[in-house]
Amino acid sequence: MTLYQGNWIPGVMNVGVKPTFNEGKIAPSYEVHLFDFDEEIYGEILTVELVHYIRDERKFNSIPELVAQITADAEQAKKLLQ
Numbered sequence: 001m002t003l004y005q006g007n008w009i010p011g012v013m014n015v016g017v018k019p020t021f022n023e024g025k026i027a028p029s030y031e032v033h034l035f036d037f038d039e040e041i042y043g044e045i046l047t048v049e050l051v052h053y054i055r056d057e058r059k060f061n062s063i064p065e066l067v068a069q070i071t072a073d074a075e076q077a078k079k080l081l082q
C-alpha cells in the first residue's frame with residue numbers, strides 16, 4: 001500500500017536487482033506499481049507499507065515470461081489486499 005496525499009493506494013513493489021535485465025548489478029532498486037492510478041507523481045515523496053510477501057526475485061528466460069509472472073503477481077496482490 002502506498003500513501004499519497006492522505007490516501008492509501010494498493011499496488012505491488014519489486015525490491016531487487018532486476019536480474020532479467022541487469023546482470024551483475026548489486027545495488028537493489030525499489031519499483032512500485034500502483035493499481036488503478038494514472039497521475040504523474042515522479043519526484044513526489046510517498047510512504048510505502050509492505051503488507052504481504054509474494055515471491056523471491058528471479059531471472060526469467062524472456063520478457064513475455066516476465067510479463068506473465070508480473071501479471072500473476074499483481075492479481076495475487078489484488079486478492080491479498082481486498
